[in-house]
Amino acid sequence: SRTIKLAVIPGDGIGPEVIAEAVKVLDAVTANENVTFDKTHFALGAARFLETGDVLTAEDLAAIAAHDAILLGAVGGVPGDPRLRDANIERGLLLGLRFSLDHYVNLRPSILFPGVPSPLAAPGAVDFVVVREGTEGPYVGNGGAIRQGTAQEVANEVSVNTAFGVERVVRFAFGVAAGRPRKRLTLVHKTNVLVFAGSLWQRTVNAVAAEFPEVSVDYLHVDAATIFMVTKPSRFDVVVTDNLFGDILTDLAAAISGGIGLAASGNINPEGRFPSMFEPVHGSAPDIAGKQLADPTAAILSVALLLDHLGLADAAARVSAAVTTDIAGRNTSPDTASRSTAAVGDAIVTLLTSKGLQ
Ligand code: NAD
Numbered sequence: 006s007r008t009i010k011l012a013v014i015p016g017d018g019i020g021p022e023v024i025a026e027a028v029k030v031l032d033a034v035t036a037n038e039n040v041t042f043d044k045t046h047f048a049l050g051a052a053r054f055l056e057t058g059d060v061l062t063a064e065d066l067a068a069i070a071a072h073d074a075i076l077l078g079a080v081g082g083v084p085g086d087p088r089l090r091d092a093n094i095e096r097g098l099l100l101g102l103r104f105s106l107d108h109y110v111n112l113r114p115s116i117l118f119p120g121v122p123s124p125l126a127a128p129g130a131v132d133f134v135v136v137r138e139g140t141e142g143p144y145v146g147n148g149g150a151i152r153q154g155t156a157q158e159v160a161n162e163v164s165v166n167t168a169f170g171v172e173r174v175v176r177f178a179f180g181v182a183a184g185r186p187r188k189r190l191t192l193v194h195k196t197n198v199l200v201f202a203g204s205l206w207q208r209t210v211n212a213v214a215a216e217f218p219e220v221s222v223d224y225l226h227v228d229a230a231t232i233f234m235v236t237k238p239s240r241f242d243v244v245v246t247d248n249l250f251g252d253i254l255t256d257l258a259a260a261i262s263g264g265i266g267l268a269a270s271g272n273i274n275p276e277g278r279f280p281s282m283f284e285p286v287h288g289s290a291p292d293i294a295g296k297q298l299a300d301p302t303a304a305i306l307s308v309a310l311l312l313d314h315l316g317l318a319d320a321a322a323r324v325s326a327a328v329t330t331d332i333a334g335r336n337t338s339p340d341t342a343s344r345s346t347a348a349v350g351d352a353i354v355t356l357l358t359s360k361g362l363q
């Protein structure tokens with residue numbers, strides 16, 4: 006029997022609520038499998054910082070890195086909380102993990118499941134995946150301010166794009182496209198303005214395209230991409246883009262495909278040198294935390310991505326099937342009005358069991 010060491014980081018706000026349901030589903034779907042998830046819980050996040058002053062210590066990082074995979078809920082306190090002003094939990098913890106564990110692929114699928122209301126009048130078929138670069142771009146913290154606090158202040162936040170970093174994520178995205186029926190890759194950037202980074206991304210896509218003749222390639226400026234994501238999302242199959250454009254586009258993608266409560270993601274180190282990390286796209290939602298109002302579906306679908314990544318494709322498909330069935334019977338999205346967080350998790354577990362999906 007295979008043992009998988011799983012680091013679980015529930016985090017802040019609704020994080021622990023949605024992770025409890027995700028773990029329930031993980032346990033149910035693997036109950037009859039020849040696999041055991043050996044889970045270690047890490048109490049990290051804003052709450053831990055307020056208690057101890059630590060965000061992510063070297064010991065935390067080493068301990069987490071010794072696992073096979075990571076499941077994370079959400080981190081971050083109430084925006085504007087003065088006690089967290091200097092902590093920067095999101096940079097220190099979330100980006101700290103993504104950068105330290107070399108999660109250069111941030112995989113964010115968007116599927117409009119049958120029965121899910123979309124805010125778009127005519128969404129058509131929505132089934133695309135954004136491959137967001139995860140370790141470079143404006144996120145690297147390559148910045149500084151001079152004369153801060155004066156009328157002459159200058160604040161720089163320089164986007165870093167390396168040939169190595171762009172090529173590896175672009176190659177991964179082509180691989181994803183080649184494995185999908187439509188085999189279509191769209192580069193999203195802003196090459197008309199960000200000429201140096203844009204040129205590197207475009208030349209890299211052109212070069213790697215030669216290795217994937219079966220994949221058709223096109224390009225959109227990021228502003229135009231937001232138009233098409235609303236007017237004709239069916240045109241997208243695989244999108245490859247930089248860290249910041251990918252962040253913004255995937256919240257939009259979530260909004261058009263049933264809402265942030267359904268959007269799952271994987272932060273992947275494809276070579277497996279470091280554990281990959283799976284998490285809902287949403288944050289800690291302090292406005293609804295502690296009330297059992299959060300939709301755990303995004304966290305549960307993140308478990309499906311985790312299982313897939315670990316080579317447990319059958320179990321992943323069973324989770325997706327149970328979620329799809331559950332979603333088809335809903336009439337709100339995110340599913341907050343009708344059922345508690347735990348009730349949604351329980352319903353999905355029941356579907357897994359009753360349909361023999363376990
Ligand atoms: P958010 O995603 O937490 O919330 C945005 C809105 O969506 C809120 O109205 C919230 O109630 C709703 N929402 C989010 N998840 C939901 C769910 N599962 N079910 C139902 N409704 C849901 O974004 P925010 O308010 O900008 O950020 C709150 C905190 O979370 C901040 O500290 C932010 O930095 C952090 N954050 C963390 C992550 C992460 O850990 N991956 C991601 C985004 C934001």
Ligand code: IPM
Binds near residue numbers: 099100252286
């Ligand atoms: C996300 C979040 C993070 C990001 C923040 C909290 C650092 O918005 O996972 O999309 O910008 O990547």
Ligand code: MN
Binds near residue numbers: 253256
């Ligand atoms: Mn985001």
